[in-house]
Amino acid sequence: MAAGFFISKTLGLVSVILCLGALATIIALSVVYAQEKNRNATSALSSANPAPTAAPATTAAPATTAAPANPWNKMRLPQSLLPESYVVTLQPFLTKDASGLYIFKGNSAVTFSCQEATDLILIHSKKLNYTQQNGFLISLEGVDGSSPPPIAKTWLEAPTQYLVVQLSGQLEKGKKYKLLSDFVGELADDLAGFYRSEYVDEGVTRYGKRVDCLGGCDALCLQPFALVHVSLLPGDLHSWGLTVHVHQYLCMLRIWMLVTHRHSDPCRVHTCMTSLTLGSQTDQLRIFSVQGGGWVRALPWGAILLTWPVPLPDQVGLPDFNAGAMENWGLVTYRENSLLYDPLFSSIGNKERVVTVIAHELAHQWFGNLVTLRWWNDLWLNEGFASYVEYLGADSAEPSWNIKDLIVQSEMYRVMKIDALASSHPLSFQENEINTPAQISEVFDAIAYSKGASVLRMLSNFLTEEIFKRGLQSYLHTFSYGNTVYDDLWVHLQKAVDDAKLQLPTTIKGIMERWTLQMGFPVVTVNTRNGSITQKHFLLDPESVVNRSSVFNYVWIVPVTWMTGQGGALTTYWLEETSATEPSFTIPAGAANWLLLNINVTGYFRVNYDPENWDKLLTQLDTSHQAIPVINRAQIIDDTFNLARAKYIDIGLALNTTRYLSKELEYLPWSAALDNLAYFRLMFDRSEVYGPMQSGWLALGWATPSGVCWDRYNEINAISTACSYGIRECWTLATALFNQWKTNSSNNPIIPNLRSSIYCSAIKTGSEEDWDFAWQMFQKATVVAEADKLRAALACSQETWILRRYLQYSLDPTKIRKQDAVSTINSIASNVVGQSLAWDFIRGNWKTLFEQYGGGSFSFSNLILAVTQRFSSEFELKQLEQFKVDNADVGFGSGTRALEQALEKTKANIKWVAENKKAVLTWFERESG
Template identity: 30%
Template sequence: MAKIERFYNTFQPDHYDVYLDIDRKNKTINGKTTITGNASVPNIAVNQKGLHVTSVQSANQELDFTTDNEAEAIRITLPQTGNTTFTITYDAKLTDSMMGIYPSYYEVNGEKKQIIGTQFETTFARQAFPCVDEPEAKATFSLAIKFDEHPGETIIANMPEDHVEDGVHYFEPTVRMSTYLVAFAFGELQSKITETKSGVKVGVFATKAHQAKELDFALDIAKRAIEFYEDFYQTPYPLPHSWQLALPDFSAGAMENWGLVTYREAYLLLDPDNTSLEMKQLVATVITHELAHQWFGDLVTMKWWDDLWLNESFANMMEYVAVDALQPDWHIWELFQTSEAPMALQRDATDGVQSVHVTVNNPAEIDALFDGAIVYAKGARMLVMVRALLGDKALREGLKNYFAAHKYNNATGADLWTALGDASGLNIGEIMNSWLEQPGYPVVTAKVDENGDLTLSQQQFFIGDGKDNGRKWQIPLNSNYDAAPQIMADYEINLGNYEKLRQENGHPFRLNRGNNSHFIVKYDETLLTDILNHVDELDPITQRQLLQDLRLLAQGQQVSYASLIPLLAKFKDSKSSIVNAELYQIANSLKMFAKPGSPAEQELREFFDKLSKDQVNRLGWLPKDGESNDDQLTRPYILSATLYAENPTSIKQAHQIFAEYENKLENLSADIRGFILKNEVQHFGSEELFDKLIKLYQQTADASFKQDLRMAVPSTTDPALISKVVSYFENANVVKPQDLRAWYHGLLVNNAGQQAAWNWLRDEWQWLNDTVGGDMEFATFITVTAGIFHTPERLQEFKAFFEPKLDTPGLTREIKMDISVIESKVDLIKNEQAAVNKAIAEQN
């Protein structure tokens, strides 16, 4: 297994002159890169991957060099140490892997076109130009780009264009930055540009396949976000412009290249006249996440990839802080409760999960660090805990000092804790290291002991088998009783006589108010009954948290899964979208206990009907003018439930709406369109309808409409059409590689299509590896599969296929964890199936 060499230790680059001549037709690059820096030894190395190096020169003298492909390096012998300048001449291929410099494909009026873009995170700058491709190796970059230019094309980069000479576009030198943040793009682009109060130009760029109005929402959010961050961070945005670019092919969600942020089209562009509130919230949080990085990640960058959380956890928290300030009517922290919190709690309960701070020994392991549930979601929860402990005044003061101390340089987690600790007077590092360095999280058991005392104890929580290593956390308890300390640092604490405490406080005892700390609570029967007797007095976040913690405890077999079922009826009429989100997460999890086509499944459908019927009548199918955000966000859960229940009235209503919009499906309300299309495919499907939807999918540039079609088409139960879906998986003219995982998931979750999807994955694993293997999301094909499988048969098939791949760098942890995930479900079903199905029947 290759080890990572740190080339920065012997050669520190200071400036790059990067010249690229790009031939789109032949997919080739001719490059010349001049690097100035300091060499502490004569034998140095710089990174390259896939470059054909023809010459290395210094002061017009040819230098000895060798290309070391295994180490992704060029090894160079310099004539002397100290300050040096050398030029590397090379050629390379444009990739089709959505990494390095690559073409993005799209259509306008049936004509196939492409734009060229870049993706250099994590270690793909080396595919474009030779460099010390490490975050610590910050330098300035002068880009000069020549391409087979056509009239009406635009080229953009991190910095403004300086001049054009002999067809070469020269850009102003960048500030000191890491290689992975360099970016440029060119092609036929439309744009809308505005300016912030401080004079920063803000622009949104997209292909001409889109309507101009689709750029407006992003432009407004981006402008206001930069103004917000300049004020919150008390640190000016350091570049002349901030461009936001939608790329038709993009492997990640978005990428924070300094001054030129790149996005999937779905996460930047939207139709202001027909987009759901949920999608607007998603786009806004993606934009504010990437713009938070312009300071936290770009201005100050982690020293090495083991501190990736420094970038991502912080940006993940700040996206909510920013959107809450920009759109307070959205109550965006509720989205944090339905996305980040449950994702982190679920993933982090599996034994073998990575800690937020992770050591990296192998280049392939760098991409595996990007575990959304841990480095993003759990890390964000950690920082929400910090924010709650510090308050915004100390947080902002600490960040201002952090930026001032480390701007244009690199930092570690310890540097952040020092800055925040100095501003607040709290030893933040001591508190947070227990969360940063250890995997997992605790369950705090609250009980009234035999002496009548209220006691709290902490122990690591596992779903499935887990080795208890006696880990201990410093837990911000956020209790509603003053008797509980601010931080629980011991394994067990005694708060005193419960009856006395209950009388003094006058309300049930609770922990983790606001659900901001990364732990769950197991109340004993006395305490839980007291809370449930006053459940109507609780705010939606607390109600949701109660259900969420019980669901996790049931998955961990610490409480009976069957005991959750009667609780759902208590909340079925809730008008809170976040309560309904958790209610239906529990309800949907019951599907694994009922075999397809069994009487138990029919009982479950009837139970879904009872849960959803009154809400369907209250909300109706079509959105109404002036309805609350909660109603808009609740409707999808309710419609999904009523269709699973096979409620004949709902099936008929959905069919009638489809008939009304049959020739203008894109005009159907985006709030409900996916459910209407899915209902039609499942209950009124035909090959003619299937082909029509596929054609619409290929033709539309509306990412929201594409998503709805992607939800509907793989839900077909027709074996011939299922085969047709599979045939499109490797046809990039239909299913782009960036969207393949969503199509695969859609078919895998469909009982009728699961076998075909699973066969495809196993048969075409090598093709998949060749196509998206360099993508940081490649391993999530394994995660998605494990998220659906729950039978002993599927477990054995999963192990038979993936265990031989355990030694694959970047996949080892994922495979081990996902085997554990499926094993835990198989064991849970074996132990609870009879009780769960009995409890469901008793509700009907």
């Protein structure tokens, strides 16, 4: 269970964080980035950096415009130079300089070898001022007797963020050199690169430092403004006493500065430590954070089954962090809400997130760190694997939760709604499609994470977990501390298949490339009268045009598991062509003789049947729904609603699948229904349909929940639904509980599981005084789980002036931390009253929002999707199209694909509302009558 750790309440913290990572996309501080062209082959020399101060002390760029063919005009580095070691010295200052900025000073020394003769050195450099040395921005020395040619000129190439070093002669192949630089940068609070994070407790400010980093850097309680010396040597990981290869794309330096009134005061950072044994290896796992609380044990499935121990990293919760978490070797970083659990404030959802995120990041120690992909185009293999294993790891930590089943609802169904768009993309890109930092950020999307997890789950299922595990073991042992492409995994899984003599329709590569190299997924349709089975590329809007071609013509090799109402063993049928005839799918007449495909939803596809079989399935749900597996009861609901949106079936059939729910005790079918009815609410909560829909939906009733974990989720869903749909009894309960808390703010009577719903309802129906009280509690919250609940609930107000003020707060980091700005705007946009306000706010502040978050923030795409999720009219479509035109000069960065998806969804919504509004209104009027 959870272990606790404590930090003094008088502690104030300023933490300065250097993040050189996959999620940052730009490596910082003149550190060289090894970009391996092939496994164990040549690499390139690079460096990327944080933010600037005043105007750079640099030479101007050459007067002539560089031709596009010049290396410094290409985003990816040449392969001529290979880094061997780096030494970086940093000196951060926590008092403003004369220009009013926080700055850091630093210098770096990079030793590299020349793989191919060249007269050019390119270094990624972002917003650094270099101290000139003999008129140049860097200096170059020979190593082991080598003699470098003189530097001809140096300049900064702003479009590609390069420091370009042009030599008067060539570096010699096989020789080593050392590049030296001195620089100054801004220690900004922009959550990128080397940045400043402030934490003040009770107005007390204290000094001190803690530094944890890779490669022999572990200093405690340094004096203020002391130098921080970092030595990173590939093949050197001192904190574990091991020699391993450090991939430079994942590196983390953290400096804790505990600011005190007297410099002699000791540092008082308290650490949670626990011992974990993986195979024959026992490691100490250390947890750091600025706030009290606990953490939840989560051993990843890989640690238990892959028999390749890796050193366990320290875990650190950060007050300000752009991503949810990052899997750095040696020091995994988290937002505090993804690491810390406090039973007095955290809900079951908070606990589940902590368990799964820890499992996700620890899984990355194998997939991502031990074995690293060659380039970002195959990112899905890292993130998809970790997203799959997080459920297996969480299940091993909390077996009573049965959390493995959640992957279908939380990952597969979520991503299918995106992957069913014509603007979707394959899991694997071509390498030349992913070049810029914004393009790299875009790859960190639901396709990489959730589709990747779903496809790997499907693969594990049809191989069996044992064969899957053997293939992974072989893959990791072969490529440990090296780089791979996705084909390498297929080779090792194929070897495991061959050794086990498992019969498949073709090779692993032949099956899986259908799922990784083409976007989307099929809908499999069975006619139980004649036994025919077909597949077709499933698109939410069947009239949309898919511009991305596929060598497989959007035909998949589909593992179809099935069962009948007559019982019998489960069977797998491989659908390899567009259509086929399988006599086993012919079902005799009779209400109980139904056919059900994709048992436990292990396959990544949707299922459609002939009308007679749909009728039989609905009859079974109404008479004895337990005869159908619980995950497939959720599947029937989710598939029918999406099939109806794509015009495969009538909308009435989809709505009819919800009628049996008054008898349903399980969480997953209810969750599927609520998620799909949420789309109806978005389309109709501004129209005359909403009243009957509200009455008709709630007339279904709510069954008494069951289970160990799901009962709490059902309770949360019941209260949330009742309050959000305006059930008076729920509003009365919420108001009473909230008023009790207002009367005695030190004693909150609301249980953590229900706080999100109760807070939102009380603020929605409450006064300005209620909003102000919640705002005060948010500002005073010392546990991030509580602060997050309040911050989201504050967006539930029905007062437009309050929501407008709250939108302005989102851009004020003294009120809303920068890491929370986007999600705060999204919360306001989810409110039907706040949606148009948020849209106006985003349009009016786009340049500011883009400059703050558009380049490398992974939540930035959610901003566009959240604010446009209700768009369903021609007027809103024209506004969105005009928004695209008006901001073309600013750009859309990591939200570019999200904008295209928003346009496509809006067009599909317009059609769907026009075609289904009358039928939906009629159905709900009948149900409510």
